[in-house]
Amino acid sequence: MNNKTNYRMKKFIMSALLIGATAAAQAQSIPVYLDESKPIEQRIDDALSRMTLEEKIAVIHAQSKFSSPGVKRLGFPDLWTDDGPHGVRPDVLWDEWEQAGQTNDSCVAFPALTCLAATWNPQLARMYGENLAEEALYRNKSVMLGPGVNIYRTPLGGRNFEYMGEDPWLASRMVVPYVQGLQSKGVAACVKHYALNNDEEYRHQVNVIVSDRALHEIYLPAFKAAVQEGGAWSIMGAYNLYQNQHNCHNATMLNKILKKDWGFDGVVISDWGGCHDTEEAINNGLDLEFGSWTNGLSEGTSNAYDNYYLAVPYKKLIQEGKYTTKELDEKVRRVLRLFYRTTMNRHKPYGFLCSESHYQTALKIAQEGIVLLKNDKINELKNEPLLPLNLQKMKRILVVGENAIKMMTVGGGSSSLKAQKEILPLDGIKARFADAEVDFVRGYVGDTVQSYNGVTVGRSLYETRTQAELTAEAVEKAKQADAVIFIGGLNKSDYQDCEGHDRKSYDLPYAQNEVIEAILKVNPRLVYVNISGNAAALPWINKVPAVVQAWFIGSEAGEAIASVLAGDVNPSGKLPFxxxxxxxxxxxxxxxxxxxxxxxxxxxxxxxxxxxxxxxxxxxxxxxxxxxxAFGHGLSYTTFKLGKVTTNTQHLTPSTKLTFTVPVTNTGKVAGSETVQLYIAAKQSKVDRPVKELKAFQKVYLQPGETRNVTLTIGADAVSYYDETANSWCAEPGTYEALIGTASDKLPTKYTFKLK
Incomplete structure (x- = not known):
């Protein structure tokens, strides 16, 4: 080795040592709170120790309609939240509800959560969460305000379409993968509205009186599953009261049940304007306050957000010595934990908006969630069912109903979206049945509003004709049609499926019943497609051969509905209520x-x-x-047969599982999916028990003639009830019956077992 080479080698070695030493020195100089190699709790401790009182107060309340401040001095970015559970809401102005007028805040509108629940497919819930998170990441949203899991207690509930039905087990199994999918991308779920938010009318004033047993067995399980199994990073308090305390600062709900009993380590966020008292908020579990009013809480004040209950009023109580920073530090600790999971997570993926994969997911969920409620055979069709529509026999199709041309992604309250596209039912039907003559008549007038929150409805709904004229037109054209598709139901106007109000009646609104009855007199080949998140009275049900529940299904609505009507997709949805x-x-x-x-x-x-x-x-x-x-009801274009059930044991113990294996065969001529449902009935008990309760289900896809085994597993929790005397869950030894079938009223298989 010559001297020149030797010199170069020494220089290289010295440079490497210098770089290594510099890197080591730099590593040593990194503050603990920024050192990703350190455990999050240690980083939180360090960040908390560096924050001033003013910074601590700042991070526990909003600074705009949808954001709260980070800690600029320490490098924590602002925290941005957004509605909703079905898509990323368009951005609004800093301190107003009006849209900001951006051009890059459109989104894919995913089906409403009633539709997701109707799929009875937890894998789709996971996909839903992942896809929604990707759209949120593109828009720099760290907390998505959803999903909603309040129980469908009455079909008049204005916000039921945002929730997952009436059954706590179904809602629990669907919410867990949704939360996991969303948070796998570094976006926090904010599960809402905790709890007992079952009314929209006077929602700020309803004080719910409910037994502990009903609370724990019906209204809390989905929230508990979201926290303990899904690992939810945030929870939104509800507007209503429980035990005379608002649920955004409720000692029992937040401190005892959520944080102590369930071990929730995330952030409790108030619903917008759901906080009512500074000291209750300090003591009763609220961590982060958001509000609804443009001016904060005081008319005419500057720095309005400083007047929030957890802002200057809280700081003054500390400065006056009434409180130490003990409660404040606990709230800030939780907010910092949320920061590290979201805004400070340097490893979360990049987001993307309105991708082909997102539209495919939205379409898949819509198609699997559509429920075929009724499909009778018709004599004039040679004793065949009306659906799927046979183009060889159906050359002239009449589409009737305002809901065929009305955008359902617009309106309804905070879930209203600015969808990049929404295929309307009429357009989807015309595209799919292009070889037929497809005509349309309005039929009835429900809502002629042309925009909501700055989003226009796409096509004019203006109408000057009387109802008599509209009915007469529908009847005259129905006479000439081979099939009539009536697309009706509810919409997202006030007092229908809409935040802020409940429905005033169980009946279908407007003149829909009148028009349907008139059409049936001249053409019995009518398919009724119901667009809604709620059930409704259907007085003509015995006269209509085919009924489809199509929900609010988002961007791909028209294609999804048309694909089911045509038989391209075999419906497999089951009612979640x-x-x-x-x-x-x-x-x-x-x-x-x-x-x-x-x-x-x-x-x-x-x-x-x-x-x-x-x-x-x-x-x-x-x-x-x-x-x-019935709950769990849903028909198919094929038929299925369930075989003999076998089990791994005849007894269940508190520490073992009981597994049921059910062979399922597609006995029809087309491929399709069936959902096998297992309900448990207690044969004797010292307390009142329901006749049966859903405790397991599995969806299976089968080709014609194919047989596959479905496995359903239960533990002792499936036979437990909440003991109000002991304030805990109780699994009574004794005899139980497993009822297995395809709907809550179709359970032909019974298996008796004992809990030892």
Whole structure:
């Protein structure tokens, strides 16, 4: 080696040593709170120790409609939240509800959560969360305000379309993968509205009176699953009261149940304007306050957000010595934990918006969630069912109904979106049945509003003709049609499926019943497609051969509906709630519980849930009522047969599992999916028990003639009830029956076992 080479080698070695030493020195100089190699809790401790009182107060309340401040001095970015559970809401101005006028804040509108629940497919819930997170990341949103898992207690609930149905087990199994999918991308779920938010009318004033058993068995399980199994990073408090305290600062709900009993380590976020008192907020579990009013809480004040209950008023109480920073530090600790999981997570993926994969996911969920409620055979079709529509026999198709041309991604409250596209039902039908003559008539007028929150509705809904003229037109054209597709139901206007109000009636709105009855007199080949998040009375049900529940299904609505009507997709959705024949079959109404009674001062409504645990099918079962369509009901274009059930054991113990294996065969001519459902019935008990309760389900896809085994597993929790005396769950030894089938009213297989 010559001297020149030797010199170069020495220089290289010295440079490497110098670089290594510099890197080591730099590593040593990194503050603990920024050192990703350190555990998050250690980083939180370090960051908390560096924050001033003003910085601590700042991070626990909003600074704009949808953001709260980070800690600029320490390098923590602002935290941005956004509605909603079905798509990323368009950006609004800093301090107003009006849109900001951006051009890059359109989104894919995913189906509403009632549709997701109707898929009975947890894998789709995971995909839903992942896809939504990718759209949120593109828009720099760290917290998505959803999903919603409040129980479908009455079909009049204005916000039911945002939730996952009436059954706590179904909602639990669907919310967990949704939360996991969303948070796998570094975007926090904010599960809402915790809890008992079952009314929209006077939602700020309803004080819910409910038994502990009903609370724990019906209204809390989905929230508990989201926290303990899904690992939810944030929870949104509800507007209503429980035990005379608002749920955004409720000692029992937040401190005892959520944080102590369930071990929740995330952030409790107030619903917008849900905070009402500084000291209750300090003591009763609220961590981060958001508000609704443009001016904060005081008319005409500057720096309005500083007037929030957890802002200057809180700081003054500390400065005056009434409080130490103990409670404040606990709130900030939780907010910092959320920062590290979201805004400070340097390893989260990049987001992207309106991708082909997102539209495919939205379409898949919509198609799997659509429920075929009825499909009778018709004599004039040679004793064949009306659906799927046979183009060889159906050359002239008439589409009737305003909902065929009305955008459903627009309106409804905070879930309203600015979708990049929304395929309307009429357009989807025309595209799919291009070889047929497809005509359209309005039929009825429901809502002629042309925009909502700055988003226009796409096509004019203006109408000058009278209802008599519209009905006459529909009847005249129906005479010439081979099939009539009536697309009706509800919409997202006030007092329908909309935040802020409940429905005033169980009936279909506008003149829909009148038009349907008139059409049936001249053409019995009518398919009724119901667009809604709620059930409704269908007085003509025995005359209509085919009924489809199509939900609010987002961007791909028209294509999804048309694909099911044409038979390109075999419907496999199952109802996530009981479709009552009348409100008298609903426990909340039959017991006189809903909507509660005003107190003498007319400030609070006390609403006692007198039906207790008997919600949905639990009530109809107990009272031997036959609903219009049962919970879990959903038909197919093929047929299935369930074989003999086998088990791994005849006994269940608190520490073992009982597994049921059910062979399922597609006995029809087309491929399709069936959902096998398992319900548990207690044969004896020292307390009142429902006739049966859903405790397991699995969806299986089968080709014609194919047989596959479905496995359903339960543990002791499946036979447990909440013991109000012991304030804990109890699994009584004794005899139980597993009821297995394809709907809550179609359970032909029974298997008796014992809990030892």
């Amino acid at each position: 009981t479709w009552y024949a009348s409100l008298g079959q609903c426990g909340a109404h039959a017991t006189g519980s809903y909507p509660g009674n005003w107190r003498e001062d007319y400030k609070i409504i006390d609403e006692e849930y007198k039906e207790g645990i008997y919600v949905g099918y639990r009530y109809t079962d107990a009272n031997k009522l036959k609903p219009l369509f």
